[in-house]
Each structure stands twice: as C-alpha cells, then as structure tokens.
Amino acid sequence: MEAIFYLENRRTFAEHMNPGELAVFLSGELLRKSADDDYGFWANRNFVYLTGIEQRDSILFLCKEEEGYTEKLFILPPDAFEERWNGARIKPDRAAEVSGINDIRYLEEWQSCLADTIRKNKIRSVCLDLDHKEGRRNWNGADWMKQYIETGYPEMKIRNSLPILKKMRLIKKPCEIEALERAEQITKAGIVAMMEHSRPGMYEYQYKAEYDYALAQHGVLEPGFSSIISAGKNNFCIHYDSYRGKVADGDMVLNDVGVRWDHLVTDVSRGWPCNGKYSERQKLLYECAYRTSQHMFEILKPGIPMPDVDKMIREYNYGQLKEAGVCSSYDEIGTYMWHGGAHHIGFDVHDMVSAREAVTEAGMVFCVDIGIYHEEWGIGFRLEDNCLITAEGCRNLSADIPRTVEEIESVMK
Numbered sequence: 001m002e003a004i005f006y007l008e009n010r011r012t013f014a015e016h017m018n019p020g021e022l023a024v025f026l027s028g029e030l031l032r033k034s035a036d037d038d039y040g041f042w043a044n045r046n047f048v049y050l051t052g053i054e055q056r057d058s059i060l061f062l063c064k065e066e067e068g069y070t071e072k073l074f075i076l077p078p079d080a081f082e083e084r085w086n087g088a089r090i091k092p093d094r095a096a097e098v099s100g101i102n103d104i105r106y107l108e109e110w111q112s113c114l115a116d117t118i119r120k121n122k123i124r125s126v127c128l129d130l131d132h133k134e135g136r137r138n139w140n141g142a143d144w145m146k147q148y149i150e151t152g153y154p155e156m157k158i159r160n161s162l163p164i165l166k167k168m169r170l171i172k173k174p175c176e177i178e179a180l181e182r183a184e185q186i187t188k189a190g191i192v193a194m195m196e197h198s199r200p201g202m203y204e205y206q207y208k209a210e211y212d213y214a215l216a217q218h219g220v221l222e223p224g225f226s227s228i229i230s231a232g233k234n235n236f237c238i239h240y241d242s243y244r245g246k247v248a249d250g251d252m253v254l255n256d257v258g259v260r261w262d263h264l265v266t267d268v269s270r271g272w273p274c275n276g277k278y279s280e281r282q283k284l285l286y287e288c289a290y291r292t293s294q295h296m297f298e299i300l301k302p303g304i305p306m307p308d309v310d311k312m313i314r315e316y317n318y319g320q321l322k323e324a325g326v327c328s329s330y331d332e333i334g335t336y337m338w339h340g341g342a343h344h345i346g347f348d349v350h351d352m353v354s355a356r357e358a359v360t361e362a363g364m365v366f367c368v369d370i371g372i373y374h375e376e377w378g379i380g381f382r383l384e385d386n387c388l389i390t391a392e393g394c395r396n397l398s399a400d401i402p403r404t405v406e407e408i409e410s411v412m413k
C-alpha cells in the first residue's frame with residue numbers, strides 16, 4: 001500500500017474531529033506468553049489502517065486545529081542490544097516513507113509532547129480507539145491511555161474514535177480491492193493444492209500443510225486467519241481448529257480459509273469430496289448452496305439493507321432445500337442453516353465495520369456464505385465467496401476458485 005492511502009485515511013479521520021480535539025492511536029504491545037517467550041506481535045488494525053506501521057509500542061497523535069490538523073508518530077528508538085536479539089527496528093526515514101508522516105519522534109517524547117499539545121492547542125477532548133467486546137479485556141492499550149489521561153487531566157472529555165473508523169473501513173478503496181484480488185489468487189493456489197493432493201486416509205493436518213506450503217510459495221508466511229480445515233463429522237464444528245481427524249472415503253472436506261495481502265484478507269469456503277467424486281446426496285446439497293450463491297451474485301447491487309442480504313440468502317436457500325425434498329417448512333431451516341451468511345472482510349476477516357445499519361454501496365466487500373449442515377446424512381459444508389459491490393451490481397472476487405461440482409471434480413481428477 002502506498003503512503004497516500006494512509007495519508008488519506010488520516011485526513012478523512014481528521015475531518016470527523018472538532019478543533020481542540022486530539023486523537024491518540026496505539027499499535028499495541030507485546031503479549032507475554034510464558035517465561036521469556038512472547039506471542040507474535042499483532043498490531044492494532046485501526047493503527048495500521050492509519051499509518052501502515054506494524055511495529056509494537058508506536059503511537060500516533062492527530063491534532064485538529066482551526067485550519068487542518070497536525071500529526072506526529074512516535075516509534076521505538078534504536079537499541080543495538082535489543083535489535084541483535086529480536087531484529088531491526090524501523091528507522092524514522094522508513095517510518096516517514098511508509099506512513100507519509102513527516103514528524104517522527106522517538107517514544108520517550110510522547111508524554112511531554114502530549115502535555116505540550118494539550119496546553120498549546122487548548123485540547124478539551126481526546127479520541128481513543130476504545131474497542132470493547134463484552135466480557136473481554138481490551139488489549140490495545142487504549143484503556144491504559146484513557147486512565148493516564150483521566151488521571152493527569154481530570155477535565156478532559158474522552159471520545160471513542162471507533163464509530164468513525166468503522167464507517168471509514170466499510171468502503172474499500174481501489175488499492176484495497178487490488179490487494180484483495182492478489183490475495184484471492186493466492187487463496188486459489190492454496191485451495192487447489194488441497195484438492196489436488198486429496199485422497200481418503202489423509203489427516204486434516206496434511207491438508208493444512210498443503211495449504212500453508214502453497215501460500216509460502218507466494219510469499220505468504222501465515223494464513224489470513226486460523227484456517228478451518230475439517231472433514232466428515234468435524235465439519236459440524238463451525239470454527240474447528242484441531243486438524244487431527246483422519247479423512248475417510250466418502251467424507252466431504254470443508255475448507256474455510258483466507259490469505260492476507262497488503263493487510264487485506266480473503267475468506268473463502270469450499271466443500272468437496274475427499275475422493276474427488278460427489279456422492280448423490282453431497283451433490284444434491286452442494287448444488288442447493290451453489291444455486292443460492294449464484295442467485296445472490298445475480299441480484300446484489302447498491303441500495304440493499306445489509307440485514308436483508310442475510311435474509312435473502314436464507315430464504316432462497318430454503319427454496320432450494322425444499323425443492324430438493326430436504327426441508328418442508330421454513331420453520332425447519334435452522335436445522336440445516338446454522339449461521340448468518342454475510343459478514344464484511346477487510347483489514348480484519350470479520351471486518352470492524354458498521355454493518356448492521358449499512359445499506360449496500362459500491363466499494364463494500366462482504367462474504368456470501370451458504371452453510372448447509374445435514375447431520376442425519378453426515379454432510380456439512382459451506383460455500384463462501386467474497387462479493388464486491390460495484391456501481392452497477394456486484395462482482396465475485398473469488399469466482400476463479402473452483403466452485404461448481406464439475407470444476408471441483410475436474411481439479412481433483
């Protein structure tokens with residue numbers, strides 16, 4: 001992603017701020033695992049969306065003034081000993097090049113800079129990325145910063161910047177679509193590799209190894225999110241991640257996987273017979289999902305309330321299952337469809353956007369996900385594609401990944 005992308009994101013964010021307001025964003029810190037071992041660092045997505053910087057302990061200040069805004073980025077200072085053990089830290093020149101921010105400082109300055117900015121700019125309100133999930137602790141450092149500000153500046157108003165970012169992230173820019181298109185090609189390589197190597201008697205972890213290997217051949221060193229790869233009855237666990245099952249002849253393999261490219265992540269599911277040939281029942285159910293998916297890609301266009309998209313998937317798929325003789329009343333649909341079918345993708349696989357109140361609009365990208373679970377027949381799978389809403393209608397970004405019965409069977413020959 002070019003620096004202009006991040007610069008425009010900051011500019012748009014600043015347009016939503018009031019003069020005398022300061023926004024503070026944190027990349028996050030390392031989480032300790034045990035002894036002297038840490039979890040791999042994962043930078044806060046909103047911070048990356050605004051800076052392109054993925055280094056721990058970095059802070060962004062956006063200060064709204066009467067005319068325009070100023071910006072400062074604080075990064076870790078050089079540390080020869082630390083860097084010998086854990087790798088190079090980003091240099092100020094490079095941080096400026098990546099983010100498009102000219103004023104780069106070392107981390108030790110942030111507290112005095114905060115005090116100066118508050119005093120000189122008569123700051124009365126601070127925006128923080130307060131991303132709370134019910135019952136879960138917030139890890140991104142914003143809660144800590146809130147406490148720090150409330151203690152030092154008891155009169156300060158705190159505003160949550162999350163609603164602004166959720167709106168911004170809803171509409172993807174052309175460079176984000178390009179990144180997704182590249183990610184889809186690599187997702188295809190990974191899924192096709194699993195299909196090609198598939199044979200009864202394989203373990204789920206061997207499919208996973210094929211997927212990871214194919215991605216690495218394209219410079220993608222980890223999947224876009226925890227891959228879901230399962231077979232047979234394990235397909236009935238929606239977020240399955242144990243990979244230890246052995247695949248028996250006649251089982252269907254389910255993959256629900258993604259690739260991250262330039263921060264954008266795909267999310268694609270296919271369900272296919274491990275032996276390369278759909279049984280009659282597998283084909284019957286798969287084609288219900290396929291026709292529902294095709295129908296959705298025919299009708300999706302700007303102007304549809306997002307909650308309706310989900311409903312449309314459910315109702316159309318019910319019609320298909322009814323015609324197939326599987327389901328006779330709409331009341332029963334919950335027996336076969338266990339989850340919703342349209343979540344947005346982007347910087348997060350379940351993207352942090354304001355989707356509930358959204359109406360489809362050009363630039364939105366969400367999954368069209370049709371899951372069918374027939375426990376009695378032992379068949380469960382999802383068919384999930386990535387739908388880009390365009391000015392005229394929509395485009396299936398993952399259309400090139402084998403998805404008809406014929407395409408899949410021919411890849412598996």
Ligand SMILES: [Mn+2]
Pocket residue numbers: 256257267268269384
């Ligand atoms: Mn998925």
